[in-house]
Amino acid sequence: MRTTTIGAIALTSAIVFFFSCSRDSISLQYTNAKDEVPQLGNLVFHFSKPLVNDSMLNKWDSTEYVSFEPKIPGRFRWENTNELVFSPSRPLLPATDYTAKLKNDVLQYSKFNGIEKSEKITFHTPDLKLDNSHVSWVLPDEQSKNAVPQIDLYFNYPVNPNHLKERLHLKVEGNESDYSIITASNDSKVTVRLASLKVEDKDYQTDIKIEKGLKPEGGSNGTDEPIESRTGIPSPFVLQINDVQSEHDGSTGLVYVKTSQQVNQDNLKSFIKFYPAIKFSVEATDDGFMLSSDNFDVEKTYDLTISQGLRGRIGGILREEQMNQVAFGELQPSISFSNSKATYLSAQGARNIEMRITNVPKIKII
Numbered sequence: 220m221r222t223t224t225i226g227a228i229a230l231t232s233a234i235v236f237f238f239s240c241s242r243d244s245i246s247l248q249y250t251n252a253k254d255e256v257p258q259l260g261n262l263v264f265h266f267s268k269p270l271v272n273d274s275m276l277n278k279w280d281s282t283e284y285v286s287f288e289p290k291i292p293g294r295f296r297w298e299n300t301n302e303l304v305f306s307p308s309r310p311l312l313p314a315t316d317y318t319a320k321l322k323n324d325v326l327q328y329s330k331f332n333g334i335e336k337s338e339k340i341t342f343h344t345p346d347l348k349l350d351n352s353h354v355s356w357v358l359p360d361e362q363s364k365n366a367v368p369q370i371d372l373y374f375n376y377p378v379n380p381n382h383l384k385e386r387l388h389l390k391v392e393g394n395e396s397d398y399s400i401i402t403a404s405n406d407s408k409v410t411v412r413l414a415s416l417k418v419e420d421k422d423y424q425t426d427i428k429i430e431k432g433l434k435p436e437g438g439s440n441g442t443d444e445p446i447e448s449r450t451g452i453p454s455p456f457v458l459q460i461n462d463v464q465s466e467h468d469g470s471t472g473l474v475y476v477k478t479s480q481q482v483n484q485d486n487l488k489s490f491i492k493f494y495p496a497i498k499f500s501v502e503a504t505d506d507g508f509m510l511s512s513d514n515f516d517v518e519k520t521y522d523l524t525i526s527q528g529l530r531g532r533i534g535g536i537l538r539e540e541q542m543n544q545v546a547f548g549e550l551q552p553s554i555s556f557s558n559s560k561a562t563y564l565s566a567q568g569a570r571n572i573e574m575r576i577t578n579v580p581k582i583k584i585i
Contacts, residue, residue: 244333245270245326252319252342258310264321269300270329276300284325288318313376314438316343347435348375349446352427353462355506356455356480356533359412366480366533368413368452369401370427371506376435377405386430391416391423391452405436416452423452453479458535460525460543461507467547472515474523474545478507480531490529490537493545494522521545 249265256262264285279294284303293307303325311317319340326332351373356366370389380400389396391413401410416423429446453459459479466473484503491501491510499512515521523545529537 243331244335245329245331246335247321247337247340250319250340252317252340254342255345256311256342258313258344259307262305262307262319263298264303264305266301266303266325268329268331270303270325270331271297271300272328273300275328279306282324284322286320286322288320289315291317311344312437312439313344313435314347314440316341316440343440344438345375346440347378347433347438347442349373349427349429349448350375352448352450353477353506354425354450354452355461355478356453356531356535357412357505358481358532366418366455368416368423370411370413370425370450372409372411372427374407374409374435376438377407378409378433378435379405380409382433383409383429386433387411388428388430389413390426390428393424393426413452418455420454420456422454425450425452454535455480455533456535458482458529458531458537460537460541463523463543463545465545465547467515467517471511471513472517472547474510475504476507476510476523476525478531480533480535481505482508483530483532487529490526492524492526494524495519497521515547517547519546 246267247264248267250263252262252264262285275297276299277296279296281294284295285305289312291305291307291311292309293305296304296306298304319342321334321340323334326334349372353371353373355369355371357369358364358366372383380402384400387398387400389398389411396416397414398411399414401412402408427446427448427450429442431443431445432441433446434441457479460476461479462475462477464475464477466475482503487503487508488501491499493499497512497514499510499514502509502511510523521544523543525537525541525543527537527540
């Protein structure tokens with residue numbers, strides 16, 4: 220009878236101790252710091268119970284409530300009494316695994332004295348990938364008369380051209396092709412030129428393969444699998460429109476037209492028209508041409524017509540009229556100085572600074 224009584228007392232004490240600990244501790248209910256996260260974005264930590272009073276809300280705090288490995292510079296802010304937000308002061312490292320650990324500092328303004336154990340907080344930035352490729356015929360220099368195929372490789376992060384060359388294989392019509400990398404420094408766009416390709420009026424099937432293990436500059440994770448992509452080298456006797464992209468900064472609209480070979484600047488504008496009609500300027504680029512105008516209306520859609528007969532620098536001709544729709548969509552919020560080259564405010568001047576503000580309803584100057 221006595222043994223039973225002692226056992227009951229012990230069990231009761233354990234239950235009381237358990238509930239007492241539960242009342243004195245909090246837990247992490249939600250965080251977006253898991254799986255894949257963008258390089259730029261806030262990390263949110265939502266706790267089971269309020270940890271601060273209202274007077275501490277929406278104030279930036281340098282206290283390290285959460286530690287990160289690798290270390291992430293930034294500041295914290297209590298969004299709600301039980302929700303902590305971390306805002307990195309610079310982009311996270313590319314293709315990198317991170318771990319986060321809650322520190323007891325989150326409890327310093329509360330009555331709680333412990334954080335219940337939870338799953339390990341791990342997350343990572345997106346892996347390196349080949350986003351796109353663009354093929355064109357180019358003249359290596361102003362004096363050259365022999366055009367060569369050029370492939371622009373677009374990655375989601377800057378890569379080291381030398382590291383890429385160790386893993387890059389190009390096949391044209393099934394045969395390994397020699398190439399040279401033109402890009403000299405780390406970049407997300409790497410330009411490659413092929414050699415010894417016989418010029419014929421035909422399209423060439425081209426296979427791109429990058430062996431696994433390539434890392435982005437500053438990243439720690441290499442690619443787990445080879446990157447493979449198939450594209451085509453168009454006939455040098457034909458000028459093709461490969462892509463049309465548009466952007467708007469709130470005052471000036473830009474339309475980028477990528478072509479299969481560099482175009483002649485002479486009379487270029489006479490082959491281009493918009494509907495509704497607007498005044499615009501045109502400039503030849505290394506991979507096509509750029510159209511710009513301050514008269515673009517971001518709420519309108521424009522029909523872009525490029526007339527047949529447009530010639531490329533190596534003799535290719537646009538054989539059919541091309542029509543594309545151009546729209547700018549909703550403008551991204553942005554704040555910038557109108558004069559990006561200015562470095563100081565003169566005491567002898569008007570003492571004002573011209574700003575360009577797009578889709579930002581309210582700003583605070585401190």
